[in-house]
Amino acid sequence: MLTIKSSNATHYALQTINDHIESRLGKLQVNVTRLKRELWLLQRHVKEFHHPLFENWEADMLTRLIEVAYVKEYRKLPGGVVIGKETFFERENLTHAYSLAARDVRLSTVRKLGLSDRYHEALQRYPEVSCYFLRRGWTYL
Structure with missing residues (x-):
């Protein structure tokens, strides 16, 4: 049976992992947005050329x-x-x-x-x- 101490430790560990995952997710979303912008700029740049x-x-x-x-x-x-x-x-x-x-x-x-x-x-x-x-x-x- 779980004690209150181990339950609190487990809860704290899970909360820490969750915070870390949310932080990583935020960074990934920023990177995806940046990559989408760069891809859009590259596509616009390529369309401006009229030669291979x-x-x-x-x-x-x-x-x-x-x-x-x-x-x-x-x-x-x-x-x-x-x-x-x-x-x-x-x-x-x-x-x-x-x-x-x-x-x-x-x-x-x-x-x-x-x-x-x-x-x-x-x-x-x-x-x-x-x-x-x-x-x-x-x-x-």
Whole structure:
């Protein structure tokens, strides 16, 4: 049979646990509200774009990888394009130079950069995504 002391201790313990749970629930509700707001802002931001975001990101990343690989190999891009030097090539010519360069990046260079073979495979598909630069008025260099 429960004594009054143990009953009070049990009641106190349950009340403490309940208070803790209510506090955690309040924090979770605040976090959910914050996440919903951030999601709404992200959705609004995405709707403002009129071009494919993933393809643009992929093209940007592959272009930067080409540059890093060519710098690592101490080479110039096809067509005499020098990385880091301000150029005024037509976009089509520059994109073509990067497409040729992407095919010439060695697998060994990609591995020396600490990247997996998948990055080399992605570079081989660079011409498929480079067209997104032309659509959005690319001025990367």
